[in-house]
Amino acid sequence: MIPAAFEYKRAASAEEALALLAEHGDEAKLLAGGHSLIPLMKYRLAAPSVLIDIGRLTDLSYVNDGGDHLAVGALTRHRDVEINDLVGAQAPLLAAATRHVGDPQVRHRGTLGGSLVHGDPASDLPSVMLAMGATMVVTGPNGPREIGADDFFTGFLETAVNEDELLTEIRVPKMPDAGYSFQKFNRRAQDWAIVGCAVVVNDGQAGVGLVNMDSRPVRAAAVEAAVASGASPSEAADAAAVDVDPPADLNATVEFRQHLARVLTRRGLEEATA
């Protein structure tokens, strides 16, 4: 449909975006690639009175070598992450998962930061952040602060980013030699995952993030602990649906999601350790 009327502001810098956020408070929404927010606005499920467009802040689109981590600008588009040589060499799980986001049009418009701050449990990339132990840098009136992935996703479509803050950078630990797997189960290539899982195995330590298995992106801590104690992929995957509260919808009951989480986690661990 057609969104409700709104005021449009284009920020020329991160500082201006923060100033506009401070000025308009909870009336305002940041617009990056628009692939989460615009559909909500078209259905009039979201009706912000001010849109602050940060889509042209090209100084927040980059992949830099940060020593022990990759520093990815929050406005880096999915496609630029997907084909980036540094990402491919140092964080191949992120590249692999990004290839599964939406379709090519979505990947050319949507941004990594936009996907993360949306906090959708059904999105692919939060699971990668959890599995790899990424750190998010958010910038507010008092300057930047760092938030670990485990503390970043706080609830359904909610993150630890405050209303007056802007996600500016994602720091992904370098894991060039880790085994990895991204498993996405869906009915159509362009759909959100019915269930997914991101797996990285490094020196016998596993990181496992789950997609669409709770009201927020969650880590499969019990699986990680089982792997650390020497369990086989099949044994460890039995714990994939422990301590999570998956949703039920047209595509899957709670039981089917729990089953899929176990199957996909086993397959992910098998692939990552093959």
Add this chain to the structure above:
Amino acid sequence: MLRREDPTLLTGADEYYDDLKIPGLAHVHFVRSTIAHATIESVDISEAEGMPGVLAIYTAEGYPGADLDLAPHLPMPLLPPHLAMPIPAKDRVRFVGDIVAVVVAETQAQAIDAGESIWFDYEPLPVVVDPVAAIAPDAPVLFEENGSNICFAVGIAQEDGDPCEGAAHITELTMTSQRLAAVPIEPNGAIAIPEGADLMYWLPSQSPISTRDALAGGLGLDPANVRVAAPTGVGGGFGPKSGAYAEMLLAGKAAQTLGRPVKWTEVRSENMVSLQHGRGMVLKGRMGFDADGTIVGFDAEVIAEAGAYPAIGAILIMFTQTMIQGVYTIPKLRYDAKAVVTNTTPTGAYRGAGRPEATQLLERLLDLAADEMNVDPADLRRKNLIPADAFPITTHGGANYDSGEYVAALDKALEAADYPAMLAEQKARRDSADPKQIGIGVSTYVEVTAPAGLHVEFGAVEVDTDGKVTARVGTSAHGQGHVTSFSMIVADMLGVPMEDVTIVQSDTDVIPRGSGTMGSRSLQTAGSAVHVASETVLDKAKQLAAHLLEASVADIVKADGGGLQVAGVPANALSWAELATAASDDAKRPDGMDPGLAHELDFDGSDATFPFGAHVSYVEVDTETGQVSLLRHVAVDDCGRILNPMIVTGQQHGGIAQGVAQALFEHVTYDEDGNPTAGNLMDYAIPSAAELISWETINTETPSPRNPLGAKGIGESGTIGSTPALHNAVIDAVSHLGVRHIEMPMTPMKIWNAIQEASS
């Protein structure tokens, strides 16, 4: 040969109704009920009517707002008038999507904004969504005047005894052919332009010519005062974009009342509740066999969803009846069908329209019977197929099958598929207990094209004095390639270049009558009309040429360089321009010949035609997750004699994709309160190219005796043949685990659930 339509389609040069620049255009927005069944207690437009750009707000009589005073809309005249749809809704709403107010504003956004500010007070009524529940004695009744929710019923031998009596084996199944949405890439819409007493419509329609009379009737106008045209671009139809919709009547009346052109631009979420849905039948069958697998009788019962206000969908159980015997010799057949109203979007014709449902039931029963009797499902079919020497044949359902080679089509499909190799791979997987199992599904089908009296169509051909040819038809192409096909017919008959042929269609100002493009009818009806008209023009031109060249008519032949000549004497020739010029010159025509080189007719094929075929589907099912991978799909579709092989192949590919979509992906769902739960393209899963494979399409050619082209329809065959083949294949992949049936769409969850239930 490339399609003449494609350059403008591919470059975006075609104009769709929403592209048309109409001076002074206003926009209409329909406010729709958000509740499935309720009485309307009050309507408050006070906030909305003062909003920017608002020109008018219309509601039904008795509410604030103007009254457009339109008669209730009854899209299917066979049905009783008390089932008509009040437009806008009056006193009561019956589905989510019922129009409760009409807002006209300067812009579409203003109309939507104002619509959001109209407030309704509803008193909810009990809701019925399930068609079987709708005929229960205690079901909420949608129309008290109707007594029950049954709105239409048909049957065969309903009072006779059990047709399966004496059978050695009886196979029984109840299944659902689920409700689907057509999802044309261009949603519905209308532009209504008042010109004095006259009204002109631009419609993205499959049937602009015949829709004119329906719109005139609904508006109380003389059809002569109404012009309807479809623009050069119409973005698909698949059935439901034909006929008059309530929105078109409301837009037209609003345009006349305001004295301004009014446009309705349907948006996708609106399209999902307003455009008629398809399928939606509960199918119950019992099939009896004797000890050697010969069918002795078939008992079929159908309950069809008509939606809240019955339209074409209500009568499609007649088409199901027509095809209920399918390709098989069945000595005794009983059929009992009811259409019922429920608190859902009305149903209509959707690619196949009543015929796929018959085939789906038959083909599942055959496969289930083969499994139960432990015989090969292809062999069981072959044993029972109507033999080639039986045609023409009249079935229990009243269908007059014209021609068929059913066994040949089945054998060709099995051969192309390498059926023995498929069986060997299946056995190997089963023996190894691989989590990924192989399934093989076969279907044989016959369908009806140009059904229900749609075998008559207008066509005209005229040679102009510049030697170019104009053909006019009552059909209305919207992607099918008729400009190519029909100009091939003219060019071939008259010996003129295709680019010298202009095809005119889709505008009541230049086409006197016509039923439109639906039911896979266009080539066999309008194509035949063009063929006969061209032939008649050629005959006349030969007589004229014989007169002018002082030769015998029998010696006049088509000239290599165009026009006509005396056989063997190329110098004695006349071009088509010379012939057409002479034909309009009283001094040059022989005595008694009418002026002009033109002919028009209503071609009458005397009856429908019956295309048929056989499909083989080959799949892999991940038994751990229920995920289906399509491996191969072989389709043998016989549409009679083929005019343009590429267009036929294209129809097979698109048709199969749509049939596969029903088997695996698509389903219009509602919750128990009648709220649509798959009302957008995130939840309503139309497959994309990424989910599909390249189909292996083959043809046999068994000409129809019912038209000079020997043609049968091809538009719906792929859809009808593919769904049951794939349905059977997926179930076959897990049948050794004890699974007997899985309902469509066979989602991973349903497949996994079926495996769990079978193994527990």
